[in-house]
Amino acid sequence: MPRKAKSNQDKVRYAVIGLGHIAQVAVLPAFAHAENSTLSALVSDDPEKLEKLGRKYRVKARYSYAEYEDCLGSGLVDAVYIALPNHLHREYTERAARAGVHVLCEKPLAVTEEDCLSMIRVAEENQVKLMVAYRLHFEEANLKAIDLVQGGRLGDPRLFDSVFTMTVKKGDIRLNPREQGGGPLYDIGIYCINAVRNLYGAEPMEVVAFSANNGDPRFLQCEETTSAILRFPGRERLAVFSCSFGAADVSSYRVVGTKGDLVMEPAYEYAEGLKQRVTVDGRTRERTFPKRDQFAPELISFSDCILTGNAPEPSGWEGLADVRVIRALYRSADSGQPVTLEPFSREDRPSLEQELRRPPVRKPELVNTEAPSE
């Protein structure tokens, strides 16, 4: 039943699932610059969006969410780009995979580690490719920063410090409850986590977080701000970051090494060029990277993997690695305790799956209360 993309096709045909902000401003326009990719179908529950965007991008195949299976089975699509609310990523990924359709999924990959692992497993079982849409993995400024840090230009990297804040207005789905993947950690904190994991080329071993709330009704279901410290192994590198939906726009990271430091500001944007400032031995060099489409290179890379059979990167495991840290930070913020993370690599899969089968840790403040009723 699963229908594999044919390697004799020269373009991979995509359905974009979910037509919210990111789809409209970034994903749909990117197909014009992705020569090996073509936009073939749109999926949304909003008939107006389907009509308007269908006309704009000349896409005749339009489906509601109820018609998702029809879309997957239409023979018109080889891959889906999932731009749905975070808690729907797993379901729509696994349904696509079971229909033999490849999946390029927005970050965060999913809300829980269990969800991420299941998505990875279902994609493997159905022999479809799964990639997480980390656009900065295709952005020159960010890649140069990683090269520079890992190449030793700053000496031994000792510290990462990042701030990613913005004002999110009432009614935005990013203010959804945590169980639906709402809150600043899932939406923007993930950029800080992904940045430092890739800059250090390592996984954190211990984390601690404080969350805060300014009392605004916008933050009844999710936290306003989270600040975190992450400890990395080896020569004990530290990383701190803060993310907030209740403060003015800031998007910045800094890496300080034994010989110099690097500042990226803006660091995480796609609507403007990124700026890099490198100071080594007291000499500063600034470089502005022109604004570039960060979404077309994702499509090109994923389509190339589908056409050639190569493994996509960032893979589902990269998605899981960040979600694992986000969940540890929430456990820390809830419990008031630092959280130790087990060593992590895709080779650890059996122990990771075993770990996830353990019952969740109860919050410490509940430990000494009376036994819950049966």
Place this chain on the structure above:
Amino acid sequence: MPRKAKSNQDKVRYAVIGLGHIAQVAVLPAFAHAENSTLSALVSDDPEKLEKLGRKYRVKARYSYAEYEDCLGSGLVDAVYIALPNHLHREYTERAARAGVHVLCEKPLAVTEEDCLSMIRVAEENQVKLMVAYRLHFEEANLKAIDLVQGGRLGDPRLFDSVFTMTVKKGDIRLNPREQGGGPLYDIGIYCINAVRNLYGAEPMEVVAFSANNGDPRFLQCEETTSAILRFPGRERLAVFSCSFGAADVSSYRVVGTKGDLVMEPAYEYAEGLKQRVTVDGRTRERTFPKRDQFAPELISFSDCILTGNAPEPSGWEGLADVRVIRALYRSADSGQPVTLEPFSREDRPSLEQELRRPPVRKPELVNTEAPSE
């Protein structure tokens, strides 16, 4: 016996105690610009320094540490500027106070809260003035930042983020054990703590810290790096900072409010001008403050208090407030647990003194080991 400064004097006569780096590059030269202050005596155990600096600044009254009482009783000095290693601040402050000599003491005021409280008490009992040499309290760029934040220019301040790092070489007294006030928290982290306390105009209620060590032999007696998160009361403001003796020079803080953000970089220097960048509603204004002597204004302010009878600011209580946070951060870094701080103000003195009389909390990892031998 105590000899009070005469209010009919027009200049306060100082002995500078300790002739290390800060005394040589900053304190001694500042007297030339402090019209109500005069350098009258030098105290050091290094005869060469005494000779060389005595000649340079035309100071004939020169004393070893063993002759400190002679200096205090000489009738030549009204005040001391204490620029000694941190663990000697208390002893040299209290001896001066008991001799009726006023004290301007380098930061940190002392190594422990107990030391700070005792110094405050002894100064009061002997009716001498005690001030902590927080030079940035007299620096225009920093004062403008505080005005701007407290005046609401950034809206409601939500986040403070700061990095203060430098490379400290082997043999530097700042690498002393913590018990002697060594380590980056006492020396440079204190600037971050003092900055955010004054920018927010509040005291932290909960803190957490991770310390790290790169394994270099320089860091056998104190930590290399500490990163910290501080929670402030009210509308739950967060602050994060990192300080390190094992990384390249960075001196920066940022305050992000609901309407905009302010960056100071360099933020904590005295050897160069400070830069301020304020972005409100998307519009950025940069301002460079020319390098100014930050030490002469301290002398002028303290001398003015001595001459007029006014209370000096920053007072001993300001010094205690920072040391209290540093000690809580060390407790957190040692125990791996966040630490809650009691509400703090100088009116709380009886409860604070009571609190300090309690036996120190043992590290959690010791709790379940066998009882210590008698």
